[in-house]
Each structure stands twice: as C-alpha cells, then as structure tokens.
Amino acid sequence: MKAVLALADGKYFVGTSLGVAGEVTGEVVFNTSMTGYQEILTDPSYHGEIVTMTYPQIGNYGINDEDVESSKPHLSGFVVREACPFPSNFRSQMTLDTYLKQNNIVAIEGIDTRALVRHIRTTGAQTGVISTIDTDPHSLTKKAQAAPGLVGRDLVREVTCDAPYQFHQGLWDLATGYTEVDPAAAQYQVVAFDFGIKRNILRNLTSRGCKVTVVPAATRAAEVLKLHPDGVFLSNGPGDPEPLYYVQETIRELLGKVPIFGICLGHQLLSIACGGQTYKLKFGHRGGNQPVLNCQRQQVEITSQNHGFAVDARTLKADMVKVTHFNLNDQTVEGITHLEYPAFSVQYHPEASPGPHDAAYLFDQFIAMMQEHK
Numbered sequence: 001m002k003a004v005l006a007l008a009d010g011k012y013f014v015g016t017s018l019g020v021a022g023e024v025t026g027e028v029v030f031n032t033s034m035t036g037y038q039e040i041l042t043d044p045s046y047h048g049e050i051v052t053m054t055y056p057q058i059g060n061y062g063i064n065d066e067d068v069e070s071s072k073p074h075l076s077g078f079v080v081r082e083a084c085p086f087p088s089n090f091r092s093q094m095t096l097d098t099y100l101k102q103n104n105i106v107a108i109e110g111i112d113t114r115a116l117v118r119h120i121r122t123t124g125a126q127t128g129v130i131s132t133i134d135t136d137p138h139s140l141t142k143k144a145q146a147a148p149g150l151v152g153r154d155l156v157r158e159v160t161c162d163a164p165y166q167f168h169q170g171l172w173d174l175a176t177g178y179t180e181v182d183p184a185a186a187q188y189q190v191v192a193f194d195f196g197i198k199r200n201i202l203r204n205l206t207s208r209g210c211k212v213t214v215v216p217a218a219t220r221a222a223e224v225l226k227l228h229p230d231g232v233f234l235s236n237g238p239g240d241p242e243p244l245y246y247v248q249e250t251i252r253e254l255l256g257k258v259p260i261f262g263i264c265l266g267h268q269l270l271s272i273a274c275g276g277q278t279y280k281l282k283f284g285h286r287g288g289n290q291p292v293l294n295c296q297r298q299q300v301e302i303t304s305q306n307h308g309f310a311v312d313a314r315t316l317k318a319d320m321v322k323v324t325h326f327n328l329n330d331q332t333v334e335g336i337t338h339l340e341y342p343a344f345s346v347q348y349h350p351e352a353s354p355g356p357h358d359a360a361y362l363f364d365q366f367i368a369m370m371q372e373h374k
C-alpha cells in the first residue's frame, strides 16, 4: 500500500505503508542509533514526534517482549528506509511490521531517509504527516501546516501515570533476564516523578538498592515529602518543558529539602526551577553517539540522547548553578549542579537504553548524594 510523508514546507516523500494504515501528524525528527529501535519506539519522550531512523535497515533482530521502556509505543509515527521482514535473533518473537500493527502505529518505509534527514538538518525540525488515506502531497502539506507543533504544549499529562505505584524490576541480564529486586532489602527510598519515565532509569535505581515509588507529574511537593524520600528523581518526558509550571513550582518547593537528580526533561525542569530558560534546538540530538565533556573529570563520555529542547546557558544564574557538562558537537548545556543544595541533572541518558554505558556513574553519584544527606 502506498504511503506519503509530507512536511509543512511542502517537501514530500512517496513510500510504502508499514504498520497500520491511517494518517498521523507530528514533529519529524531523526535518530542516528544503529540498534535499539524497540526501546526508541517505547520511549514516551517521543510522544508527539514522527521518528526517522537514519540506519538503513531496521527490524533485523526482531522484536521481543523484554526490550521495552514503557507499556507501549508512544511516538506518533515511524519512518525507515527498509523494515527487515526476516529478523534473525534467538530473542525475536515477531517482526517490526507485526509489532507496529499490533500497537496501531502508522509508519512508512522505502523513502530516501538520507535525503529527508539532510533536509531536516538544513531547514530544522518541522511538522509532518504520514498518510495512507490521502496521498495528495498538497493536501498533506496543508494538514502538516495546520497541525500543532511541540512548543507551548503540555504533553506530559498525556503520558504520566494516573496513580502512584512501586517498581521492583532490576536490570536485565543475559543469563537471567529481568530479576525482581526485593524492596525490603532497599537502603534508599526514592520518589520518581513520571513525566514519561523510561523503565531502564527505574531498573538502574532498584538495582542500586532503591525502593522506588513512581508518582504522577502533578503530585505536589507536600505529598512527596510525606513519603519521607531519601531522594527525588525527575524523569525524561515529551515536549516543551516551559509550559509545565505546576512541575517547576513543585521542584522549587523540594529544592534544599531532599536530594534531587534529573534526566533530560527532568534536567530542563530543574534548570527552569533554578531560574534558567530553555529553547528549541534546530533539529535536536537523538542517537547513541553524542560526545559530552564532563568538566569536573575532564573526560569525554559518549552518550545516548533524545531531546529537541535545551537549557540556555546564558540564562543560568552563576551564583546558583554551575554547568558541569557540555555537548562537544554544539557546546550546548548537558548537565548542571546546584551550588548550594544537593541537586544535579543531565540532558542526556545515563540509563542508556539504547546506547553506551559511559555515564552510568551518575546513578552512583545520586546514591552517594542520598547517603550523604540521610
């Protein structure tokens, strides 16, 4: 079946339908990871986005029921050069196409993804439409122009959990798969805000001796403090951090009362709570090979990333926070630490799912901070 991807600026690509038939809009972005497509599909931070994979063949090791970062795919649409119909891996349970169909995801294959990515890099990320229903490029371009962008929208409330819950799963191991961690043996109580949280962050915490209570994004500071946490975690999540006033307020109230660690959207929200501002990057950082300088250690980490917004270094108050990490590709802010209170955050993904494990030490840093303030 024919499918068309059209961008708001009129550029369009004709390909073949993958996943279910239908029509979806979203911001068209690209991810340069060569593997990890299942973790990318299920990362709630992609809610509202149409994700293009730059690696030319996706689906070659299939899909299994373990490599998931949340209960289901959250992205708006998926774009690949070629979806492998014959996966080969002992863990594979189904093809990418079957998985997309089961989860009601509209996708397109067989387009020149390299040309699409070069176009996005030149013009900047923009809204697009994938459709199998309407294949008239002009009409699709109009639909893309009319679709809402990411700026100014609260997408977190569409992916956050409805009620608090405990998380007991530990990290995956080839021999044992996922093991359940005994919460009675935990040394630290952590409250994790769910702005669209990735499970591997939670697994990294439980595996380091944390009893984790995941709470909805709108949970107030007083309710969090009632749980007597040793630390509060601010998760990744979709969309623009600026309109999330209610969360920024909560973080301001928690600062100085409990150690705080934030990742990605959590980093952006901590920065805003400390007086900083964020802005939209031209086309974002999404992939598993982003070089980051750790200024404190004078070491380079190769990091996993997925973000379209960034903290504006010029807006950070030098007497309140210090920039600890920079991106070596474009010098954007990749990490901050509070100068007075126990609170730090990074723009990238130390949970690395998918991606390199260079930054796993940040979870140990959070544990050490909680131990120090116990």
Ligand SMILES: NC(=O)CC[C@H](N)C(=O)O
Residues within 6 Å of the ligand: 045, 235, 236, 237, 238, 239, 240, 241, 263, 264, 265, 266, 306, 307, 308, 309, 310
């Ligand atoms: N992975 C994330 O938490 C992404 C943060 C934010 N939605 C951004 O795009 O910048």
